[in-house]
Amino acid sequence: MKLLNYTSKYLALVLLLLITSWAVLFYYAMLDEIYDSLDDGLENQKLLMVERAAEDPTILSQDDPEFKKHVYNFTPISRKTYLNFKESYRDTSMFMLNEKDFEPVRIYESAVAYGDDHYKLKIITSMVEEDDLVQDLAVYLIGLYIILISSILLLNNLLLKKIWKPFYNLIAQLRDFKIEKNTTIAIPDTTIEEFNLLNTTVDKLIKKSTGSYVAQKQFIENASHELQTPLAISINKLELFLENNTLNEKQSKDLATVLDNLGKLTRMNKSLLLLSKIENQQFEEEALVDFAALTKRIISDFEDLAHHKQMEIKFISEGTFKLNMNEDLAIILLTNLIKNALIHGKKKEEILITLQKNSWQISNYGITNELDKTTLFSRFKKTGNLKKSTGLGLAIAKAVADKYSLELGYNFKDFHTFNIALPLNS
Amino acid sequence: MKILIVEDEPQMLDNMRQSLVREHYTVEAVSSFKDANDKIGLYEYDCILLDIGLPDGNGLELLQNLKKQGKEDGVIIVSAKDSLDDRLTGLDLGADDYLPKPFHMAELHARVKAVVRRRNFEGNKLVEAGNVTIDPESRNVLIEGEEVILNRKEYDILMYLITNKTRLVTKAALAEHVWGDHIDQADSFDFIYSQIKNLRKKLEKATIQVEAVYGVGYKLEIDS
Incomplete structure (x- = not known):
């Protein structure tokens, strides 16, 4: 999920919760205010009634419990009742003529005294219709929610996108960054402090890793070069010693073992140099190579x-596979894979090489379980304990394949198969 | 035969000199660009073993100087760098061969002999060992005047052993020379035995024998 939508998702959720709880609070606060004002009105009416009764006592004889004639009603009560009477407000419903339906009303009951006469006074007023109120509130709030969410999305997509542009620019470059390809990263200009920090940090990091990568590469190359001469001296000295002296079998064999190991060291050294050279783009000359x-x-x-x-x-050749590449590297690629099959293959078994249109594969029987694909092409990854294997052959093959964007794959199904193919999209 | 070694590493130089002196070459050795330039100006050599990375100059420059003076000395570049560029530039400048360090002594002899042979055998191009005569040009092998057909590998083994006659040639040196650089990671060099066996069969009438030395390598013995 993209960063922009990610924040929007949470914002939408939080807003929904906020607006809902706010709506509940708002509804009750409003209702409370309405009741308060209704009750004030009812009390005011009572005072008006009392004043009017002083002028026109006939209204006191109004006894209309159904509120058919008036919106008020006097009921005579005893003194005892009057003394114990508690003012009250209560809600009920009444048939409304204009709405032709039962609607909520509020009734106010109070007691008044005129001389020795005591009356219970009931006054009625129309109430706010709660279901309508809830409905209206809900409609308006949903409207508000939609407006808020859409404006947030719009803002995110217009404004934030603009603000985050340097960031997206940077990660797009980082995605394509390959340390061995020596690509550089153009750090985008920005006025935002955090992005600036990110940019400078990334810049520093890349320069540092590129630096160590180059240093490491040079180190391997220099170390390999520096090793050549002492190796040459040692090998030649031993060869001269073998030539110049009459040695017995044990002595000769011991010397041969030392020579063998020096030979192994030489091969490893050469392989490391070769890897460096491939990575340093030192095989630029290309020709059309016929794999068959x-x-x-x-x-x-x-x-x-x-x-x-x-x-x-x-x-078995079933097609043609020709590619523009450095011929030496092509030889190295195929040689290493064939050599690999020969060294690790089971004795007395067949090695099968199949060439099809734009693909080449080699299969051999060997150890009966699958090799670890994740480390197979790493340097110094050895299977078994073959003492003369340098553990660099497949790493070199992979480096060559990578250089020409060839796919080099491995799979296991009773036998081990390595496969070189042109990527499908080219 | 005069050979000049230009090499700044004293032990390396000593090894090469020792080995070449045993082959009865007249060997001179220098270890700096300046000395080498002086020698080249004054004398002629059948073969110059030239190290490129000299402390006071580039060996390739010496090669250029040599060619400028119109000299025809054979030149083998010996380099620790094994760089494709150097190899190409060196050969372009007129070097006869390029030998990357480290190398087997047997290989050095083979290369030197090849250069010397190409330059000097104007009349007599044939190589002889015992009753075997070889024409390197046509790759014909005769035993007592009778032709023997050898395949490429058998021929290469024979030539290599003759070039290094009476010297022990290790299996590794032989395998790398005959089967090429790419064979080198094979887990054992024992595979060369079948070709040796075939070669021995074909040399039954010859007065030379391919002797195995304790499983370490091979040596060409010439019956006297």
């Missing part, structure tokens, strides 16, 4: 290795 022809070539290179492991590499 390339696959055949690489298979013939690996024939002996496959034969040694009693494996067979089968190649």
Whole structure:
């Protein structure tokens, strides 16, 4: 949910609650005020009646309990009743001629004395129609609610959108930001303090991470370069030693083990350098690479290795897959995947390479459970304990695939399959 | 045969010199741009092993100077950088080969021999070992004048072993030379054995033998 609508949602909810409870309060306060004023009017009428009775005592003989002739009524009462009488207001309903319906009325009962005569006085007045009042109130409040919500939405969408523009601008850029692509972020200008803070912080953060990324990359590259010469010296010294001395079997084998390990170190170093180079865009020259022809070539290179492991590499070409890319990188990509299948594949089983229109895939039997897809293409992620694997082969394949926006996927269904494909939308 | 090594790392230089001297080359060595420039101006070499990253200058510049003087010395660039750019620039400037560090000594010999052979064998191009004669141009192999058909890998193994004759060639060096750089992550180099076996069969009548050395590598022995 978008930020704008998110706040609107809560605002709408809060407003609904507020307006509802306010309506209830308002209704009772208003009703109270109405009663108050009605009661004042009734009391006033009583005083008027008392004054009038002094001028015209005939009204005292009005006994009309149904209020058919007058809106008032005098009923004679005893003195005792008079003394104990308590003034009261009560609500009832009466048939209204104009409305042709029973409508609420308020009756005021009081006691008056004229000399020795005591009377109970009843006065009646029309009351506010509560159901109408509630209905009217509800209609107007719903109206108010709708107006409020729509103006808030409008404001959000016009005003807030304008205010939040630098923010959306920034996150749109952040979404496309890739540290390895060396893209820069144009920090939008804004007068809002919080956005300014956000912008400067993001700017600082990006510069810092880009800095450490570049430093790390350079470090790996420099470290790898610096390692080459000592490695070369060690390897050559040992080779010279093997040449110049007559060694027994154990000595030779020990030396060979050291050489093997130095060789492994060399390969790892070369792989790290290669990764750096791919990320540093050092393979810019491109040509149209035919994956079918390339696959055949690489298979013939690996024939002996496959034969040694009693494996067979089968190649089925059902379409064409040609791509403009650096040829060395194409070789590295396919070689690493084929090598991976050979190294991790089960002995005496077949490796199947299938080429279809714009896709290439390789399947091999290996360990019987699925590999962890999340870490499969990470550096130094090794499966099993193959001592000569550098753990960089698939990371390199992935780096090459990423460079050319190729999809490199993996799935497992009795056998392990790696798949290279052009993305569907290109 | 005169070889000049231009290398600023003393131990590296010492290794190369030792190994090349054993092959009866006349080896001279310098470790700075300035010294190298002086030598190049004064003498001619069959092969120059040139390190690009010198403390007082770029080896590629030496190569340029050499070509400007119209000299035809063979040049192998030796570099720790293994950069595609350097390789291309170096070869464009007229270097004969590019050898990234680290390398196997056997590989160094193979490269040096190839350069020397290309430059010097104007008349006699044939390579001989025992009763085996090889024409590197046509890749023909003759035993006592009788042709033996070798496949590409068998031929490459044989040539590599002859180039490094009487020297122990490790399996790793052989695999990388014959099967290429990309084979290098294979979990074992034992796969080369089947080709060696085939080669041995084809060399039955020859006076040279491919000897295994304790499973460490191979050595070419010539019957005397």
